[in-house]
Amino acid sequence: MLQVAVTLARPVSTYRLLALGADGATVGLTAACFAIPPVLLAVAFGRWADKHHPAVLLGSGVVVAAAASFALVVAEAIPLIALATMVLGVGHMSGTIGAQSIMAQALSPLPRINRFGILTTVSALGQIVGPVLGGVVIGRTEEPTVGATSTALLVAAFVFVAGLPPALLALRTRISASTVRAGRAERVWHLVRRRGMPAALMTSFSAKSGIDLLLVYVPLLGAAIGLTSSQVGLLLGISSTGALLARAGTPALVRRVPTLRLTVIATVSGSACMVILAVSDNLVVMIMAMSVLGFALGLSQTTTMDWVVNLVDDTSRGSALGLRVATNRLGQTVSLAAAGAVSGWLGIQTAFVLLAVVMLATAVAGLTSARHGPDAPAADL
Numbered sequence: 405m406l407q408v409a410v411t412l413a414r415p416v417s418t419y420r421l422l423a424l425g426a427d428g429a430t431v432g433l434t435a436a437c438f439a440i441p442p443v444l445l446a447v448a449f450g451r452w453a454d455k456h457h458p459a460v461l462l463g464s465g466v467v468v469a470a471a472a473s474f475a476l477v478v479a480e481a482i483p484l485i486a487l488a489t490m491v492l493g494v495g496h497m498s499g500t501i502g503a504q505s506i507m508a509q510a511l512s513p514l515p516r517i518n519r520f521g522i523l524t525t526v527s528a529l530g531q532i533v534g535p536v537l538g539g540v541v542i543g544r545t546e547e548p549t550v551g552a553t554s555t556a557l558l559v560a561a562f563v564f565v566a567g568l569p570p571a572l573l574a575l576r577t578r579i580s581a582s583t584v585r586a587g588r589a590e591r592v593w594h595l596v597r598r599r600g601m602p603a604a605l606m607t608s609f610s611a612k613s614g615i616d617l618l619l620v621y622v623p624l625l626g627a628a629i630g631l632t633s634s635q636v637g638l639l640l641g642i643s644s645t646g647a648l649l650a651r652a653g654t655p656a657l658v659r660r661v662p663t664l665r666l667t668v669i670a671t672v673s674g675s676a677c678m679v680i681l682a683v684s685d686n687l688v689v690m691i692m693a694m695s696v697l698g699f700a701l702g703l704s705q706t707t708t709m710d711w712v713v714n715l716v717d718d719t720s721r722g723s724a725l726g727l728r729v730a731t732n733r734l735g736q737t738v739s740l741a742a743a744g745a746v747s748g749w750l751g752i753q754t755a756f757v758l759l760a761v762v763m764l765a766t767a768v769a770g771l772t773s774a775r776h777g778p779d780a781p782a783a784d785l
Contacts, residue, residue, distance in 0.1 A: 405567025406466060406499045407530025410492070411619060412538045413473055413560040414438070415640065417489060418623045419542065419633065420553040426482060428624060428752055432744015434486045435620040438493035439740065442733035445494070447592055449501050450726020458505035458722065459574035465499025466567045473561035477554050495564075497733070499571075501726055506574060508713050508721040517710040521654045524706045528648035532641050534560075535619075539637025595716065595727050603771075604711040607667045608728055609735030610766035611704035614674055614697070616736045617743060617759050618643055621752065622681075628752045629685040639694050646698025647705070654706040663707050664771070671767035674700035678760035682753040 414435070421431050453461055472492035479485045507519040541556040595601065618640060626636035650670075657666060677697035684690055708728065716724040739762060743755035 405530070405563055405570065406469070406496065406503075407527040408534045408537070409469065409473065409530075409560045409563040409567070410496050411531045411534030411640070411644070412563065413476065413492065413534075413557055414619045415535055415623050415636070416538045416542065416553050416556040416560070417476060417485065418620055420476070420550060420557070421482065421485060422624075422627065423550045423553060424480065424482060424485075427748060428755075429744040429748035430482060431620065431624060432740050432742075432747065432755075434482065434489060435616070436737045436740040436744070437486045437490040438496075439616070439733035439736035441490055441494040442497040442729050443737060444730075446497055446501065446730035446733065447723060447726040449498060450505070450722040450724070450729070453501055453505040453722030453726070454720060457575060458502040459571065461498045461502030462506070462574055463502075463568065463571040465495045465497065465502060466564055466571050467495070468498060469495025470561055470564035470568075471495075473557055473564055477557045477561065480550060493733070497729060501722065501729055502571075502574075504709065504725045505722045508725065516713065517658060517706070518655050520706055520709045521651055524651035524654075524702065524709070525648060528644055528651050528702060531644035532648060535637045535640035535644070537637075539634045542633045592727065595720070595723060598715045600715050601712065601727075603664070604708050604715065605728060605731040606766045607671060607704055608708035608712070609731045610671055610763045611674070611701045611708070612732035613735045613739040614678065614701050614759060614763060615647075615705070616740060617678075617755065618694075618697075620740065621743060621747070621755050624747070624752050625681070625756070631687070635687065639690060642691055643694040643698035643701075646695045646700075647702025648698075650699040650702035651706045654703060657703070658707065663711060667704050667707050667711075668767050668771050670700040670703045671763050673697075674704075675760045675763040675767070678756045678763065682756035682760070 418431055418435070421434060426434070449461060469492055472488050472495055475488040475491065476485065479488050503523060504520075507523045508516060537559065538556050541559055542552045596605075622639055623633070623636050625631075626633070626639070631639075674697050677693040677700070680693040681690060681697075684693070709725070712724045712728045713721050739759060743758055746758055747755045
């Protein structure tokens with residue numbers, strides 16, 4: 405439910421900004437507000453999950469995100485939309501860390517990555533339904549109205565509300581005593597310096613930035629080249645389908661190919677697909693690129709989740725996942741702000757080229773970091 409509502413609300417928020425006359429730079433800066441709270445709060449939330457039941461974070465996140473969506477329904481000023489987007493980011497972060505911390509309870513890597521695979525597969529299903537549902541609610545038009553976006557955002561708010569009962573049921577999940585931290589939390593700097601952690605974080609944030617750019621800028625790209633909102637929804641849904649297949653197949657893939665090799669190949673492939681999206685206005689070519697891109701990004705998201713957890717002791721799993729979320733959101737903030745700036749100067753397509761360069765650079769840097777120095781032994785999980 406969380407992913408359905410978020411992936412419905414965020415592209416619709418882009419359309420709402422366009423209906424209010426916002427340009428590409430404003431859209432990018434407003435979207436970056438979604439990522440600011442996790443940068444500041446994610447590690448603290450993860451540490452809280454190390455000492456308490458993470459389902460509380462999950463339920464709280466659903467409530468906060470629902471409130472933000474209701475606020476977006478009535479917000480018609482860009483600053484208010486930015487504020488509601490920031491609150492939506494808090495709710496999504498809380499729910500994400502809570503859900504991941506519940507799944508991290510497995511005591512060995514293979515069962516844990518199976519759980520993460522299930523979690524990310526369900527999330528991918530939500531990411532398929534959300535954009536398509538948004539396109540259906542808004543209708544077949546290249547320029548959605550404020551009223552149409554209000555209807556779609558109201559649907560997103562009620563989807564969040566529907567996710568509250570399952571979140572409450574998650575309170576029944578048994579938490580292993582060996583994973584509950586009783587002492588002082590490990591400092592963030594010490595977590596970052598863990599062997600293999602820089603490579604894992606760099607790969608994770610580049611993949612997450614790619615997912616976020618698609619949600620925010622594919623609607624803009626579609627408007628620039630004449631695609632309807634339904635076609636944009638189809639593209640986003642295809643990307644999410646690729647992510648679904650990747651996440652479902654991750655446990656089988658990591659049994660055959662080292663995790664580092666998988667994540668680097670996925671990141672490089674994603675970079676190439678970003679360039680294709682930037683230079684093509686052919687819907688068939690874009691569909692093919694989006695399917696490969698979704699698979700690549702979905703694969704990296706699942707493997708890096710287990711990667712960071714495997715690098716810390718049992719009582720710091722929430723902290724490691726929080727650090728990963730914070731790093732992802734920091735990358736999103738910088739990437740979206742930079743994308744907004746370059747798209748305002750050089751066109752929407754430039755934003756995709758920029759992220760392609762970032763993804764390629766992080767793949768090379770991640771590979772170098774993992775193969776040289778103290779990171780090497782942990783690189784393949």
